Amino acid sequence: MARRIIHIDLDAFFVSVEQALNPELKGKPVVVGGRPDRRGVVASASYEARKFGLYAGMPLATASRLCPRATFIEGGFAKYREASKRFMAILADFSPFLEPMGLDEAYLDATGFESIHGSVHQMATKIKQRIQDELGLHASVGIAGCKVVAKVASELSKPDGLLEVASGNERSFLAPLPIAKLPGVGEKTERILRGSGINTVGQLSLMPLSALKNHFGAYGELLHRYANGIDNREVEPPSAAKSISRETTFGKDTGDRTLLKATLRYLGERVGNTLRQRGEHARCVTLKLRYADFTTITRRHTLSQTTDSDQAIFDTGLMLLQKELSPGKQPVRLIGIGVSNLVEGGRQLDMLDSSAQRQEQLNKAIDRIRNRYGFTAIQTGRTLPLKDIFPENEGGYTLHTPSLSR
Numbered sequence: 001m002a003r004r005i006i007h008i009d010l011d012a013f014f015v016s017v018e019q020a021l022n023p024e025l026k027g028k029p030v031v032v033g034g035r036p037d038r039r040g041v042v043a044s045a046s047y048e049a050r051k052f053g054l055y056a057g058m059p060l061a062t063a064s065r066l067c068p069r070a071t072f073i074e075g076g077f078a079k080y081r082e083a084s085k086r087f088m089a090i091l092a093d094f095s096p097f098l099e100p101m102g103l104d105e106a107y108l109d110a111t112g113f114e115s116i117h118g119s120v121h122q123m124a125t126k127i128k129q130r131i132q133d134e135l136g137l138h139a140s141v142g143i144a145g146c147k148v149v150a151k152v153a154s155e156l157s158k159p160d161g162l163l164e165v166a167s168g169n170e171r172s173f174l175a176p177l178p179i180a181k182l183p184g185v186g187e188k189t190e191r192i193l194r195g196s197g198i199n200t201v202g203q204l205s206l207m208p209l210s211a212l213k214n215h216f217g218a219y220g221e222l223l224h225r226y227a228n229g230i231d232n233r234e235v236e237p238p239s240a241a242k243s244i245s246r247e248t249t250f251g252k253d254t255g256d257r258t259l260l261k262a263t264l265r266y267l268g269e270r271v272g273n274t275l276r277q278r279g280e281h282a283r284c285v286t287l288k289l290r291y292a293d294f295t296t297i298t299r300r301h302t303l304s305q306t307t308d309s310d311q312a313i314f315d316t317g318l319m320l321l322q323k324e325l326s327p328g329k330q331p332v333r334l335i336g337i338g339v340s341n342l343v344e345g346g347r348q349l350d351m352l353d354s355s356a357q358r359q360e361q362l363n364k365a366i367d368r369i370r371n372r373y374g375f376t377a378i379q380t381g382r383t384l385p386l387k388d389i390f391p392e393n394e395g396g397y398t399l400h401t402p403s404l405s406r
């Protein structure tokens, strides 16, 4: 049976939640992000504000210069989290195969469920209607045979749109679009491709796979598949995983502490990113080491309070690592770090502490950039030594055994 995947994304999410709560704001240029006289950037701009050139990430001062009559709102995360929960609950009524992507976006596998509603198009219309009726929000929906095409379709249909790509038309649908519209093509890749005269997804799809692989490695293969409208990724409901971990085997066994620490930091950041994406906090951090002779150890530390911070995960992992490493030890073959004892949205007790608050804001900002431009778009000082060792792609470093164990 041909798959039918729905991608759904709420329009101007933060702003729309504010407008639903305060109807006076409807139909007006509105910005969530803070007062215009404050430092900071636009988090979300209403479509009326976008007509003045405002976009997420723009400094508030610039935004107020371009559109002085916009209403600027500080916003409150609790409201958005609540709206997100209700949004996901509506989607879950339509298919159990639901994969939330952040707060206001999700994939739904509609295969086999659409007949209940007549067609997948009708199913999507009902979803949009319920979101409108129950939350007062607009959603944009893309329907296609795979995730990547469904995502492009929903983006293209914005705002308040619904765009279905018929089975078999994926490739021709993508072909005329500029390459930047293809998920996975970040600014860097766009520049390289445009430099070689590749401007549309169609042109990219015609590039020989070997050339793309030569240029971009494994990531080139992904580009090739996406450009041709091929994406076999399943819609994966978040497992009720008890732990999240990442590990990798080195190309060559190593005792180099700088490399071990850098790898630990990188893997820890990947763990932290997933943890935050799931909106969870962890109480335990585990270090795993496998030595050259295949002896494997795990060491675990329980924190005094739950965390979702990269720094706390790394600090704990490093503390465990330092206890383990001693001059007589064999070189390390594999290193891994994980978190467990997960709680949903566990608030940190020390949130009153401004440094913890800064950490949280920093992690969030980094996640946003990474989710948009690729994992290595931002690197922390500790992971820089990896640059010389592992090849990079937009998904991050290409490790020898990228373990996605959960």
Ligand code: DCP
Residues within 6 Å of the ligand: 009, 010, 011, 012, 013, 014, 015, 042, 043, 044, 045, 056, 057, 104, 158, 159, 368
């Ligand atoms: N967000 C943020 N800072 C950014 C980008 C986004 O705080 N630089 C927050 C505010 C957005 C929410 O995440 O409302 C969802 O991000 P989207 O990229 O989906 O943007 P919007 O929902 O605001 O608009 P669109 O209609 O383009 O989806």
Ligand code: CA
Residues within 6 Å of the ligand: 009, 010, 011, 012, 013, 104
């Ligand atoms: Ca959105």
